[in-house]
Structure formats: C-alpha cells, structure tokens
Amino acid sequence: MNSSFSELPLPPAQLENLEQIGYREMTPIQAASLPLTLAGQDLIAQAKTGSGKTASFALPLLCKLNPRDFGAQALVLCPTRELATQVATEIRRLARYQANIKVVTLCGGQSIGPQIGSLEHGGHIIVGTPGRIKDHLRKQTLDLSRVNTLVLDEADRMLEMGFAEDIGDIISTTPTSRQTLLFSATYPDDIRRLSHRYQSDDVQMIKVAPQAEDQQIEQLFYICQPAARREALLQIIAQHQPDRAVVFCNTKASVREVTQALSDAHDDALALHGDLDQRERDQVLVQFKHNSVRLLVATDVAARGLDIDDLPAVINYDLPRETEQYVHRIGRTGRAGKSGLALSLFTDKERYRLDAIGQYLDREVEFEAVETLRPTAASLPPPTFVTLAIAGGRKNKVRPGDILGALTREGGIEGNAVGKIDVLEHVAYVAIERSQSKLALKQLSNGKIKGRKFKVRKLSLNRNRDQRG
Incomplete structure (x- = not known):
C-alpha cells in the first residue's frame, strides 16, 4: 500500500503544506482511507x-471547499469538547495552504452567545458536539443545508453517551447527496445500524487493527485475590514507581474507590469519569498533562480522545471486557519510539480474559502472583510541578508569552522552572516547579499580565477545589 502523500490527487500547495507541518508518510489508516475518501466514497473506518x-x-473535505462561500460546507461531530478542539486545531493546520478558511468550533461548556456571533460571519467547516450543534439548529443560528461532507468521529463513543437521537436530528438537516464518513474505535451492532441508516449502499469499510508493539511496551500481568485488588494496585505502583500513569477501571464506581484508595496511601491521584462537568474535566486533564499529578484514574469512555504525550505507563486495575480495548489502552504508552510499561491486575475468575488477550496478541501471556513482589511501603514522590490557574484567557488577549514574561522578567522565576502553559478561552494554566510555586503564585497574584491584574489560584488535588492565592 502506498505511503506517500504525493501519490494522492492533492493540490501541489497542500502537498507542500503537508511537508512543512511534518506529514512525511501516511499512517495505515490514511493509506487505506484517503484514496476512497478523496474519490467521494462513503466510508466506515475502524x-x-x-x-x-x-x-x-x-x-478530502478541504479539497471540496469553496472558499468564496462562507456557508457551512463540512460538519464534523465529536463526542467531547476536547476531541472537537483537537480536531479543529488539526484541520486549521491542514487548511493553511488555502487563504481565509474559517473553522468554527461549537461545543457545550461554553457560552453560546459568542458562538452565535461567530456564525453570523459564516464558517466553512463546523466542528462540534451533538448537543450544542442541536442547540444552534433549534435557535436557527446554524444552517447545514449546504453541507457536502459529514463526519462522525468516534461514533461509538457518541452512541455510548446517548447522542443517537441528536445525531439523527442533525443529519436530517443536511443534504442527502452529502459524503458521510464514520470513524469508530469499535464496531458494535449499533454502529452497523447507524451506517445502514445514514450512509450510501456502496459504503466502503476499512479496519486498521491496533498494534501493541512488544518491543516498545513491556506488558506485565499479576494475579491477585479479589478482596486484595486495591492493595495489589498499591504494591505494583510502589514496585515499578512510574513517573506518571493512567489507571483504567471498568466502572465509574471503581474509579472513585481507586482514586480514594490511592489518595489515602499518599499517592496523588485524580479521577476522570463521565460525572465530571466540563470545568472539572479540563482541570483534571491539564494537571495530568502538566505533570502536577502522577496518577489519573479513568474509565475507557472518559479517557477516549485523551492524547497524552510521553506517557510512561498504563495500569489496568480491571482487565477490559473487550480484548481490543486492552490494546487501545496500552497503546497510549510506548509512542514515538519510546518505551512504555503496561501493568495489569486480574483474578482467577478473569483468567479467560487473559487467555483472550493472549490469543489476540498471538502469543502466550505469562503472569506472576502479586505476592511474589518484594514488600514495600514506598509511595510515589510528589509531582514535579504545581499548576496555577489564571482567570484570563484568549478572550482577554492573554498569550503564553505574556505569562512567561510575567513570571521570568517581572517575577524573578527562572525560565526552566516554568513548564507547560495552556491558554483556553477564559482561563490559562501554567505549570511551575514545586519549589518555585509559592513564589510564582505570589508574583502573579500581586503583579500584572499585559498591564492587567488577574485572579490566580493553585489547583488542588482535593476534588479539584481551588486554593485561592
């Protein structure tokens, strides 16, 4: 299968843009799907x-755009605000070869007023969540009658979240002549029904099997007694001392219990599950990305779309019910040529899941009893950074450089003590080395950013309550 973008019927300016932004070779999903999508085929891709x-x-949707028509010509539906933001950002990068292409992001958790104002000036590509897109259709602030490409991204997750009816209502407002592209990590019966209902009869299906790269990911399995699972988790964390890890549980109740157990054992941990509101979710994710917390405990649904660079380890507190999900989970570590660690707990009643994983990976899976690990009471060291939240964001014209300047030039903080800086719509987050965090909090609280004073607070690991500065 061809892996060069130059073999595709793309404009020369786009090929040059792809080279500039680092798209060297097609990934397996791109090589399998792009010849079909560029030819106008409906597609279901796993x-x-x-x-x-x-x-x-x-x-393909960029190739079909008419830049002079500011009506919505493409619609991308995503399950969460984080994924919609990631997708919109990437589309903007891929659209650089054309002038004045407008991508509008429409998601819940944000004020609808500015979105309405943005839509009044048109938008070529709409990226959003089903609930908020439906809100705009109800208010008649969004017209989808000229959409020629509809994308359902992470369709299985949208169905899991109960968006089936909203999706149907939204699709009913788009032309039947559109191209419909459906992407899903799994392919259950409800995805088949969705495809049958909204895609053409000659829809093409492709499946790119997830690969667990053995040479990059060390996979270790530990059998434990059902009543001792939490203690076993503490033991494997103490044994392996991961710098950061995502701990996967099968239920929201387990997420809460495990997070509490880790916190009780003095291992900083935050929970990520479907009951969090958008602000809480943003704060959990930013602290984990900033290395301000070492352990993130999550369900598969909550973690879908979570893309963490350089994640050292994944821990399966529960083995997933679906074998493919195991490969999805551990594939979050060991990326970009780096080594990763996957630790999994299971009980004797779950041996069948372990056997299924071995069959899927086409190799014999070895395991050991967690009791064979040498006893240790060591907890993880404190995280390297502390995250500060600043009550000003893009709407206030705050940029990362402004925050860095306020800390280093005016605040006297060493530049290497400042970690990641994330500027969102109405809030900004900055990671500060733990030893410098009190000074940084004081300087930002008393000083100014771009000549203005903003409230600053330290994000707390205690249920994400803010600690005022």
Whole structure:
C-alpha cells in the first residue's frame, strides 16, 4: 500500500503544506482511507485515537471547499469538547495552504452567545458536539443545508453517551447527496445500524487493527485475590514507581474507590469519569498533562480522545471486557519510539480474559502472583510541578508569552522552572516547579499580565477545589 502523500490527487500547495507541518508518510489508516475518501466514497473506518484519522477526513473535505462561500460546507461531530478542539486545531493546520478558511468550533461548556456571533460571519467547516450543534439548529443560528461532507468521529463513543437521537436530528438537516464518513474505535451492532441508516449502499469499510508493539511496551500481568485488588494496585505502583500513569477501571464506581484508595496511601491521584462537568474535566486533564499529578484514574469512555504525550505507563486495575480495548489502552504508552510499561491486575475468575488477550496478541501471556513482589511501603514522590490557574484567557488577549514574561522578567522565576502553559478561552494554566510555586503564585497574584491584574489560584488535588492565592 502506498505511503506517500504525493501519490494522492492533492493540490501541489497542500502537498507542500503537508511537508512543512511534518506529514512525511501516511499512517495505515490514511493509506487505506484517503484514496476512497478523496474519490467521494462513503466510508466506515475502524481506527483508534492517535492513528492519524483526522487527516483521513480533513484532506478530502478541504479539497471540496469553496472558499468564496462562507456557508457551512463540512460538519464534523465529536463526542467531547476536547476531541472537537483537537480536531479543529488539526484541520486549521491542514487548511493553511488555502487563504481565509474559517473553522468554527461549537461545543457545550461554553457560552453560546459568542458562538452565535461567530456564525453570523459564516464558517466553512463546523466542528462540534451533538448537543450544542442541536442547540444552534433549534435557535436557527446554524444552517447545514449546504453541507457536502459529514463526519462522525468516534461514533461509538457518541452512541455510548446517548447522542443517537441528536445525531439523527442533525443529519436530517443536511443534504442527502452529502459524503458521510464514520470513524469508530469499535464496531458494535449499533454502529452497523447507524451506517445502514445514514450512509450510501456502496459504503466502503476499512479496519486498521491496533498494534501493541512488544518491543516498545513491556506488558506485565499479576494475579491477585479479589478482596486484595486495591492493595495489589498499591504494591505494583510502589514496585515499578512510574513517573506518571493512567489507571483504567471498568466502572465509574471503581474509579472513585481507586482514586480514594490511592489518595489515602499518599499517592496523588485524580479521577476522570463521565460525572465530571466540563470545568472539572479540563482541570483534571491539564494537571495530568502538566505533570502536577502522577496518577489519573479513568474509565475507557472518559479517557477516549485523551492524547497524552510521553506517557510512561498504563495500569489496568480491571482487565477490559473487550480484548481490543486492552490494546487501545496500552497503546497510549510506548509512542514515538519510546518505551512504555503496561501493568495489569486480574483474578482467577478473569483468567479467560487473559487467555483472550493472549490469543489476540498471538502469543502466550505469562503472569506472576502479586505476592511474589518484594514488600514495600514506598509511595510515589510528589509531582514535579504545581499548576496555577489564571482567570484570563484568549478572550482577554492573554498569550503564553505574556505569562512567561510575567513570571521570568517581572517575577524573578527562572525560565526552566516554568513548564507547560495552556491558554483556553477564559482561563490559562501554567505549570511551575514545586519549589518555585509559592513564589510564582505570589508574583502573579500581586503583579500584572499585559498591564492587567488577574485572579490566580493553585489547583488542588482535593476534588479539584481551588486554593485561592
């Protein structure tokens, strides 16, 4: 299968842009899907987050755009605000070869007023969540009658979240002549029904099997007694001392219990599950990305779309019910040529899941009893950074450089003590080395950013309550 973008019927300016932004070779999902999507075919593609699927639908929809028509010509539906933001950002990068292409993001958790104002000036590509798109259709602030490309990204997750009716209502407002591209990590019966209902009869299906790269990911399995599972988790964490890890549980109740157990054992941990509101979710994710917390405890649904660079370890507190989900989970570590660690707990009643994983990976899976680990009471060291939240964001014209300047030039903080800086719509987050965090909090609280004073607070690990500065 061809892996060069130059073999595709793309404009020369786009090929040059792809080279400039680092798209050297097609990923397996791109190589399998782009010849079909660029030819106008409807597509159902089974592929996970991180596989390069955004380009698989962004490149063909960009080729069809009429830049002089500011009506919505493409619609991308995503399950969460984080994924919609990631997708919109990537589409903007891929659209650089054309002038004045407007991508509008419409998601819940944000004020609808500014979105309405943005839509009044038109938008070529709409990226959003089903609930908020439905809100705009109800208010008649969004017209989808000229959409020629519809994308359902992470369709299985949208159905899991109960968006089936909203999706149907939204699709009913688009032309039947559209191209419909459906991407899903799994392919259950409800996805088949969705495809049958909204895609053409000659829809093409492709599946790119997720690969667990053995040479990059060390996979270790530990059998434990059901009543001792939490203690076993503490033991394997103490034994392996991961710098950061995502701990996967099968239920929201387990997420809460495990997070509490870790916190009781003095291992900083935050929970990520479906009951969090958008602000809480943003704060959990930013602290984990900033290395301000070492352990993130999550369900599969909550973690879908979560893309963490350089994640050292994944821990399966529960083995997933679906074998493919195991490969999706551990594929979050060991990326970009780096080594990763996957630790899994299971009980004797779950041996069948372990056997299924071995069959899927086509190798014999070895395991050991957690009791064979040498006893240790060591907890993880404190996280390297502390995250500060600043009550000003893009709407206040705050940029990362402004925050860095306020800390280093005016605040006297060493530049290497400042970690990641994330500027959102109305809030900004900055990671500060723990030893410098009190000074940084004081300087930002008493000083100014771009000549203005903003409230600053330290994000707390205690249920994410803010600690005022």
